[in-house]
Amino acid sequence: MAQYKSDFVNQLTQRGFMHQCTDLDALDEKCAQGPVTAYIGFDCTAPSLHVGSLVSIMLLRLFQQTGHKPIVLMGGGTTRIGDPSGKDESRKLLTDADITNNMNGIKQVFQKYLTFGEGKTDAVMVNNADWLDNLKYIELLRDIGPHFTVNRMLTFDSVKLRLEREQPLTFLEFNYMILQAFDFVELAKSHNCQLQMGGSDQWGNIVNGVELGRRVAEKQLYGLTTPLLTTASGAKMGKTADGAIWLNDDALSHYDYWQYWRNTEDADVGKFLKLFTELPMDEIARLEKLEGQEINDAKKVLADEATKLCRGTDAAAEARKTAETTFEQGGMGESLPTVEIARAEIEAGIGVLTLFTQAGLASSNGDARRLIKGGGAKINDQQVSDERATIAADAINQDGVIKLSAGKKRHALIKPV
RNA sequence: GGGGGGAUGCCCGAGUGGCUAAAGGGGACGGGCUGUAAACCCGUUGGCUAUGCCUACGUUGGUUCGAAUCCAACUCCCCCCA
Numbered sequence: 001m002a003q004y005k006s007d008f009v010n011q012l013t014q015r016g017f018m019h020q021c022t023d024l025d026a027l028d029e030k031c032a033q034g035p036v037t038a039y040i041g042f043d044c045t046a047p048s049l050h051v052g053s054l055v056s057i058m059l060l061r062l063f064q065q066t067g068h069k070p071i072v073l074m075g076g077g078t079t080r081i082g083d084p085s086g087k088d089e090s091r092k093l094l095t096d097a098d099i100t101n102n103m104n105g106i107k108q109v110f111q112k113y114l115t116f117g118e119g120k121t122d123a124v125m126v127n128n129a130d131w132l133d134n135l136k137y138i139e140l141l142r143d144i145g146p147h148f149t150v151n152r153m154l155t156f157d158s159v160k161l162r163l164e165r166e167q168p169l170t171f172l173e174f175n176y177m178i179l180q181a182f183d184f185v186e187l188a189k190s191h192n193c194q195l196q197m198g199g200s201d202q203w204g205n206i207v208n209g210v211e212l213g214r215r216v217a218e219k220q221l222y223g224l225t226t227p228l229l230t231t232a233s234g235a236k237m238g239k240t241a242d243g244a245i246w247l248n249d250d251a252l253s254h255y256d257y258w259q260y261w262r263n264t265e266d267a268d269v270g271k272f273l274k275l276f277t278e279l280p281m282d283e284i285a286r287l288e289k290l291e292g293q294e295i296n297d298a299k300k301v302l303a304d305e306a307t308k309l310c311r312g313t314d315a316a317a318e319a320r321k322t323a324e325t326t327f328e329q330g331g332m333g334e335s336l337p338t339v340e341i342a343r344a345e346i347e348a349g350i351g352v353l354t355l356f357t358q359a360g361l362a363s364s365n366g367d368a369r370r371l372i373k374g375g376g377a378k379i380n381d382q383q384v385s386d387e388r389a390t391i392a393a394d395a396i397n398q399d400g401v402i403k404l405s406a407g408k409k410r411h412a413l414i415k416p417v
Numbered sequence: 418g419g420g421g422g423g424a425u426g427c428c429c430g431a432g433u434g435g436c437u438a439a440a441g442g443g444g445a446c447g448g449g450c451u452g453u454a455a456a457c458c459c460g461u462u463g464g465c466u467a468u469g470c471c472u473a474c475g476u477u478g479g480u481u482c483g484a485a486u487c488c489a490a491c492u493c494c495c496c497c498c499a
Contacts, residue, residue, distance in 0.1 A: 168495070233455065259453080266454045293452050327453050367446085370461055374447035407446075409453060 006031035008066035012224075014281060015274040017059050019200045019227040022210055027195065027222045031068065035121055038063055038195035039071035039187055041128070041180065041202075044079045045094065047105035048248035051260070052237050055226045055275055057247075059197055061113045064121060071193055072110050072125045074103050077132030078180060084173040085158040086201040103127070109247045112310060124191070128183050140182075147215045148178060148208075156204035177205050184209025188219050195222045229275075232267030247310055254311045255335040258319030259409075261303035269298050277305035326411055330381060332403050336411050343416040346402075349390040352379070359414060361406035371406055378405040 004010045009028040012018050021027060030036055040056045042049065049057070060070040079099050082091050094102075107125065110116075114123040153159060156177065162169040184206070187193035196206045206223035213221040229237040245260045246252040264272055270288035273279060279287075279301070287298035300320065307316035322333025339359045341350070353368040356377060362368035369387050371377045377384040379395060380403050393416075395402045402414040 263453060266452090269454090295454075296452060299454085323453080364464065366464065367462090371447065374461065376447045407448085410446095 004028045004032075006066070008036075008063060008068060011062055011066060012059075015062070016271060017055065017062070017226050017275065019225045020203055020223075021225075022207065022221075022223040024224075026220075027224065030194070030222075031066075035068050036195060037069040037071060037191055037193040038197055039073050039126075039184075039191075039193050040197050041073040041075050041078070041183065042106060043075040043083060044099045044102035044106060045091070046244075047102050048246040048251040049106055049109055050244040050246050052229070052244075054237075054247070055229055056197070056199060057110070057113050058275055059226060060123070063197075064114055064123060067121055069121050070114060070123045071187060071191060072114070072123060073183065073187070074107065074125065074127040074129075076100075076103055076127040076129030078128055078176065078183070080129075081176045081179060082173055083158075083176050083180075083205075084162065084169060085176075085205060090168065090170060090173055105248060105251075109310070126187070126191075128179075128186075131186050132179060132182070143216070144178060144182060144212065147212055148181075153177065156208075158201075158204055177208050180205040181208035181212040184221060185213045185217050185219075188213050188217055188221055194220070195224060197224045197226070200225045200228045232265045249311060249315075253335070253337065254307065254315035255319045255322055255333075255337075257311060258303045258307045258316060259323060261306045262299050262323060263409075264299050264302060266295055269295060269302060273298070273302050273305075277302060277309075279305060332399070332401070332411070332413060336403075336413050338401070338413040338415050340415045340417045343393075346391070346396070346414075346416050347393045349392045352377070352384055352389045352391060353387060355379075355391055355402075355414065356404060356406065359404050359412040361404055361410055361412055376405075376407045379403070381405065 004013065006028050008031045009024065018024075027036075038060075040060055042053065042056070060072065064070050076099060079094060079102075080096070082093065084090065110123070110125065116123045116125065153174070154163070158177065159169060159174065184193070184196050196209055198206055203223070203225050206225065210221045210223050213219045231237065245257065249257075261272070261276075270284065273284045273287060274281075277284075287301060290298050303323075304316050304320055307319055311319075318333075318335050322335040325331040325333040326336065337360065341358065352372070353362075353365040356362040356368040356371065357365055361377075362371055368377070372384050372387045375383060375385075379391065380397055391402065396416060397403065400416070403411065404414060405411045
């Protein structure tokens, strides 16, 4: 099975991280010889990363665990420009305050996946604002400009697609690829970083960095991209009804995170196990073979493992317990979303519409009304048919709460206080 | 600087004086089938103290019994020419 010389490249290919590489054999050779340094950049466009970035994070983790040194690059500088790659239209410019705030949120998650420190294979974090913010325009143009022809820049997908669709591409955005290339060379010089990795939409940006490195620093750099992940039915990873699947726990509960993985489509289970868990390949092969009802066990393993990494072992166990009592025994688990309401208020009687709205299961009374009309509203597992009904203290069950359900999957608990 | 086009609900997109809370599609939500899957089928999709009321078609005014639809000014965006 060991087709390649290095542990890293072997695992990389076996587990499905590999999409394109500038020179896989040479990289393999290098990785086999000793620790290599690689980086992935993360733009600070939101206060937390979501599942869409998880492939990159897992890749850095794999890289570190196979004996190499990862660099996490925070795009404090490049986010001020805005990456046009893979976007139909320009994003609104973020303020510097937003970017700082986002960066602080994003930083947290890496502690869970990587080991930081001073050692040879310890991860480090850098911020490209440190060198981009103070660039001198003319100097940059003279140093870097001659190595980019506009002719070539126009051929990159990020630019070409915009032009073809006759969507505007500002000069600001047009510069993004140059700055990212500059980043790579900068890291090559300062950290002896030889490899840049990223999602497949980053290919153009990465290749530019590799070329620039060869021209201005006479360094042999490598680039590697991961496949763009969509679910088997074509949806982008990481977005659901209620929004993105955030990695930060203040942005999404442990239970919801676990549930996201539990609800993976059948066709994706194997792929996800390879990318998002660290189970051995033969174990994954076994789980992948399960069919019908049984594949649900594989999904639970996936949810457990993925949640453990991101949220910790306890969080995973608790989320699983809640899910099992809720779905398999029709009961309720403790980590269901809970809303507290004053006991006196409940005793006085609350309309069902208000109740569902307050529990966050309906966005307005009208929404709650539709839910009831559609037959999806349940209180303590009893279907609600009358939208004018009021709920009083007698709805509080033996566990001291009221269980509300909207459809089969969304549940919440009302807790009198 | 000149000329042209545009801004509609979560998104795309029809509508060009009353029948418009606004076609159609996507998405989303609910139901059915199942396995907390996919596919498929059905329904729903502005708010409210609800046979009515309010808010909504870039912003602000105007014409009119009545405007998303007509007029004026403004803002933003795109295209072409200079």
